[in-house]
Amino acid sequence: MANRGEIARRIMNTCREMGVATVAVYSEADRKAVHVLKADQAVFLGGSDPSESYLNIDKIITAARQTGAEAIHPGYGFLAENPLFAERCEREGLVFIGPPSKVIRELGDKTVARRTVTGGGVPVIPGMNKPESDTRVLAAEAEKIGYPVLIKAAAGGGGKGMRVVSSPGEFQDSCVSATSEAKRAFGDGSIYLEKFLSRPRHVEFQIIADKHGNVVHLFERECSIQRRHQKIIEETPSTIMTPELRERMGKAAVAVARASGYVNAGTVEFLVDQERNFYFLEVNTRLQVEHPITELTTGLDIVRIQLEVAAGNHLPIEQKDVRSRGHAIECRIYAEDPEKGFYPSPGKIIYMQEPSGPGIRNDCGIYSGFQVPVEYDPILSKLVVCAEDRGQAIKRMIQALEDYIILGVKTPVPFLIDVLKSDAFIKGDTFTDFIDTHFCGWKPDRSDSDAACAAFIIDGLTGNRKAAPVVGQDSAGTSPWQTIGPWGR
Amino acid sequence: MNYRLKIGEEVISLSADRKGDCNIALSLDGRLIDVEYTVVSEYHQHLVVDGRPLNVFIARDGNTKMVVIRGIPYYIVDADAQDSSSRGKKREQVIPQEVTPPMPAVVVRILVTEGDDVKKGDGVIVVSSMKMETTLPAPADGRVRAVNVAEGDKVMPGQILIDIDREAAASTGEKSQSPA
Numbered sequence: 001m002a003n004r005g006e007i008a009r010r011i012m013n014t015c016r017e018m019g020v021a022t023v024a025v026y027s028e029a030d031r032k033a034v035h036v037l038k039a040d041q042a043v044f045l046g047g048s049d050p051s052e053s054y055l056n057i058d059k060i061i062t063a064a065r066q067t068g069a070e071a072i073h074p075g076y077g078f079l080a081e082n083p084l085f086a087e088r089c090e091r092e093g094l095v096f097i098g099p100p101s102k103v104i105r106e107l108g109d110k111t112v113a114r115r116t117v118t119g120g121g122v123p124v125i126p127g128m129n130k131p132e133s134d135t136r137v138l139a140a141e142a143e144k145i146g147y148p149v150l151i152k153a154a155a156g157g158g159g160k161g162m163r164v165v166s167s168p169g170e171f172q173d174s175c176v177s178a179t180s181e182a183k184r185a186f187g188d189g190s191i192y193l194e195k196f197l198s199r200p201r202h203v204e205f206q207i208i209a210d211k212h213g214n215v216v217h218l219f220e221r222e223c224s225i226q227r228r229h230q231k232i233i234e235e236t237p238s239t240i241m242t243p244e245l246r247e248r249m250g251k252a253a254v255a256v257a258r259a260s261g262y263v264n265a266g267t268v269e270f271l272v273d274q275e276r277n278f279y280f281l282e283v284n285t286r287l288q289v290e291h292p293i294t295e296l297t298t299g300l301d302i303v304r305i306q307l308e309v310a311a312g313n314h315l316p317i318e319q320k321d322v323r324s325r326g327h328a329i330e331c332r333i334y335a336e337d338p339e340k341g342f343y344p345s346p347g348k349i350i351y352m353q354e355p356s357g358p359g360i361r362n363d364c365g366i367y368s369g370f371q372v373p374v375e376y377d378p379i380l381s382k383l384v385v386c387a388e389d390r391g392q393a394i395k396r397m398i399q400a401l402e403d404y405i406i407l408g409v410k411t412p413v414p415f416l417i418d419v420l421k422s423d424a425f426i427k428g429d430t431f432t433d434f435i436d437t438h439f440c441g442w443k444p445d446r447s448d449s450d451a452a453c454a455a456f457i458i459d460g461l462t463g464n465r466k467a468a469p470v471v472g473q474d475s476a477g478t479s480p481w482q483t484i485g486p487w488g489r
Numbered sequence: 490m491n492y493r494l495k496i497g498e499e500v501i502s503l504s505a506d507r508k509g510d511c512n513i514a515l516s517l518d519g520r521l522i523d524v525e526y527t528v529v530s531e532y533h534q535h536l537v538v539d540g541r542p543l544n545v546f547i548a549r550d551g552n553t554k555m556v557v558i559r560g561i562p563y564y565i566v567d568a569d570a571q572d573s574s575s576r577g578k579k580r581e582q583v584i585p586q587e588v589t590p591p592m593p594a595v596v597v598r599i600l601v602t603e604g605d606d607v608k609k610g611d612g613v614i615v616v617s618s619m620k621m622e623t624t625l626p627a628p629a630d631g632r633v634r635a636v637n638v639a640e641g642d643k644v645m646p647g648q649i650l651i652d653i654d655r656e657a658a659a660s661t662g663e664k665s666q667s668p669a
Binding site (some may be wrong): 160177180181184185228335336343344345346350351353374375376377378401402404405407408410413414417444445446448449450451452453454455456457458459461462 | 492494496497499501503505507513515517522524526528531532533534536538543545546547548549554555556557558559560561562563565567591592593594595597598617618619620621622623643
């Protein structure tokens with residue numbers, strides 16, 4: 001498992017069910033992380049900086065060799081979409097659980113991907129078809145495309161290296177910071193431009209292909225609720241989907257897989273505009289963070305199919321056998337402060353209590369006492385619910401969030417509750433600008449302050465006075481943060 | 490017993506009377522609130538507030554307690570204890586006076602060098618926490634005296650990353666309009 005945290009643990013669950021032994025790798029900061037505690041074996045890689053551990057190809061290959069591992073699952077992030085890593089596995093005779101390196105390379109370069117899928121007859125967003133580093137050339141392209149434009153990293157997604165530029169005045173600075181961020185995140189600073197579509201929906205299709213030319217899609221996921229261009233709530237089915245649109249988009253997703261020679265699990269992302277036109281965005285050549293909602297509605301274990309396909313077996317299902325039932329929602333629980341622009345809130349988990357009940361799944365990378373490292377993505381867990389229909393799923397998620405107790409770091413739980421209770425969300429009025437439109441400057445409704453005061457006093461009366469470390473304390477007043485990441489307002 | 494509790498910016502004055510083993514009465518804004526309680530664990534109380542049952546979770550950090558009710562966090566400080574321990578310091582806490590990260594972070598880029606003149610609010614250094622880049626601003630007009638860190642350094646809240654000599658009342662007009 002060339003990854004950490006919740007995703008490493010989730011993959012190990014399936015491995016264990018299949019009788020496949022697992023090897024975890026870990027960094028200094030992760031000595032007590034969930035994936036290390038779960039694995040059959042664990043190998044220490046080195047320092048906490050990803051370059052010394054989870055991004056270090058040599059060390060990971062050595063760990064695989066030492067332990068006699070036969071296959072490597074890259075999870076998401078880190079080396080998951082690095083063609084050099086997949087290629088190295090191929091050369092070393094290790095099975096890489098993902099697409100061939102050639103496919104990762106071609107689709108990983110977003111501009112090559114645009115050319116490939118255009119060849120397959122799939123519509124793309126107007127913009128550049130090759131990366132560029134000369135800001136003068138980029139500025140000229142921006143003029144040609146017309147502001148607002150979106151700067152994107154050619155090498156990866158997740159909002160890293162992405163900037164919306166609305167006027168020529170900000171263009172130069174945005175290019176410099178996008179390049180720097182892309183270089184840090186992906187080791188490659190190339191950028192390109194696309195037309196910035198206003199108020200699109202982000203709808204993606206799960207695909208999975210075997211080595212024998214069979215491809216199926218497992219329907220869509222709607223991922224429009226984003227902050228800083230990172231998804232925070234996902235659901236399936238999408239509220240805009242009609243059987244006819246699903247059919248067409250599903251076909252396009254499969255066409256993308258065929259045009260690129262795809263093998264294993266992947267996600268074809270589309271933007272859908274107000275008139276329900278869809279445009280190819282990119283392919284994520286890996287297991288997607290939000291894959292659990294698809295698993296809950298289709299009843300399939302995507303990781304199991306990944307392992308089967310990687311072993312050379314045929315897909316266990318045909319398109320006509322893929323069925324979706326009910327409605328699933330995922331909320332990403334990050335260590336971040338929703339009252340202050342979602343800025344990160346690392347720290348120690350003093351206490352936690354996970355929700356449980358019918359249709360509730362929590363893919364979790366933390367526990368009481370765990371120190372959330374500052375070096376990695378702030379995702380703590382993914383809370384997923386499934387119910388008969390969307391209305392029930394929303395109610396189930398609200399209850400699960402209310403029952404989810406994490407003390408010690410700030411989380412978006414109160415924010416997510418309000419989003420799920422909002423009319424806009426209930427109506428399915430979900431666009432990528434949802435948070436800015438409906439929840440700008442959001443504060444929680446603190447109407448239970450009487451009870452909170454009572455709890456404070458009772459805590460003192462009953463002798464629980466000893467100070468525990470690091471509760472993220474609010475100091476009132478101005479934040480010293482000038483900009484909160486690339487999308488700070 | 491009387492309390493002054495601060496929740497966010499609001500200070501609430503109330504009194505609490507113990508009525509029994511697991512029962513207190515709060516008096517607040519002329520209202521009487523009956524609270525039955527069960528301490529489930531160090532972090533968990535079950536309350537019945539005027540007949541309404543609630544699970545309440547609580548963690549402590551010095552004077553501050555984080556109380557979570559139905560997913561909503563409340564940060565509560567004993568205002569009397571706070572006043573006596575930090576009187577006079579308050580202003581410093583409110584207005585960032587130094588270039589320091591509010592949380593553990595790694596230095597990504599340094600935007601100024603020694604001797605540079607900066608204006609209040611200019612970005613002087615970019616740090617990254619949990620993969621998110623953030624630009625820290627100059628807290629005041631002045632001149633960069635020293636850059637105390639290098640790119641790649643791990644830095645902590647309170648650590649002064651860049652020293653800035655404040656302009657000694659160069660323009661009195663500007664001075665009067667800050668702090669905002």
